[in-house]
Amino acid sequence: MQPTSELVFAQLKSKNSNTRCFDCDTKESDWCSVSHGIFLCLKCAGKHRGFGVHISFVKSVTMDTWQFKHLQMMKAGGNEELHEFFDFYELGNYAPEDKYRTKAAYYYREMIKTVSEGRVLDREKPSIDEGKIIVEEQKRVMPQKVIEKAAEKDPQNIKALIGDAFEYTKDLGRNIKEKVSDVSIADVENKAKEAFSKIESKVDSWNFKEKFNSVKTKTEGVYNKIAAKAKKAMKKITEEQDFDDSKLVEGEDELMLDPQGKNGKK
CATH class of the missing domain: 1.10.220.150 (Arf GTPase activating protein)
Structure with a gap:
């Protein structure tokens, strides 16, 4: 036993x-x-x-x-x-x-x-x-196929803008998960939108806007899932206790942007 x-x-x-x-x-x-x-x-x-x-x-x-x-x-x-x-x-x-x-x-x-x-x-x-050597971790990047397709529309700026978008959302997700009780549920979606608006202001190409909005929509969906799970978890714990991110559906804790929805949970 x-x-x-x-x-x-x-x-x-x-x-x-x-x-x-x-x-x-x-x-x-x-x-x-x-x-x-x-x-x-x-x-x-x-x-x-x-x-x-x-x-x-x-x-x-x-x-x-x-x-x-x-x-x-x-x-x-x-x-x-x-x-x-x-x-x-x-x-x-x-x-x-x-x-x-x-x-x-x-x-x-x-x-x-x-x-x-x-x-x-x-x-x-x-x-x-x-x-004693500190291992330098490689940054996670957008799926190569997504970058290549988008780059066809705007080869000069697309990679840099998508990279910025991913860094914004990754850092925001880390901060939200570190202590959800410090962030109101309503702020989760608003902060995600605010982060993307900083990048959206750089977009000049209409074709790129379509691709960008696809990325944006998918990412906001991930944040909504996190917010919902956080709200449910917070009913069971005190305000002093952190949100346990092990309760997230596998894949959500990495906040991988998947514009095509192939990796998303339905």
């Missing part, structure tokens, strides 16, 4: 280091970064969500349903274990947004996932100097 999440967390919390937030050491640890097997406070959990799920997958100890594989990752990790690992690489003074993007952190996430699955990681641990 697989252990319940209550039993697993009772065992993990019996270790004093797991009763405090890994990042700020406050006496609260009701959230977890499953990716690192560590306990966090509410505020730091919000920051981890901002890193993206590929860096840190965040769950609540008490409010979320836990899968067996995620409990195994928590058992494979631990606050003290990651502190010792980061100390080895002398990452104590690194800002969280840099620390968790180092090659050392990437190795650690892969290591505890492998251990949690009962396997042995078949690659060498990075050297101290190599482990």
Whole structure:
């Protein structure tokens, strides 16, 4: 029989280091970064969500349903274990947004996932100097076919304008998801429209306007979905608690613009 999440967390919390937030050491640890097997406070959990799920997958100890594989990752990790690992690489003074993007952190996430699955990681641990290197992430871009078709209408400006549109919406989405309780539901759609209006003012080509409006409509639809889910979730949590973006439909948390609607959820 697989252990319940209550039993697993009772065992993990019996270790004093797991009763405090890994990042700020406050006496609260009701959230977890499953990716690192560590306990966090509410505020730091919000920051981890901002890193993206590929860096840190965040769950609540008490409010979320836990899968067996995620409990195994928590058992494979631990606050003290990651502190010792980061100390080895002398990452104590690194800002969280840099620390968790180092090659050392990437190795650690892969290591505890492998251990949690009962396997042995078949690659060498990075050297101290190599482990300190911050991995530069590639920016997500619009689907190439969309850019190519639009560029036929306005080859000089289309790529730059679409790139700007995507950066506006991506940053807005990250801010909204970081703490929905700080943003009124009505503001979600308005802020999206406001961001797009800054770019729309640059548009001179009528043909491009048609393509731009297609992108705009699809993106506003994504924000409406986020707003609806946020409003529903906020009925179940207090004003001090962050919106749990793991409740979003898969794909919505990345806010991928899909003018053709091929990736959208119906």
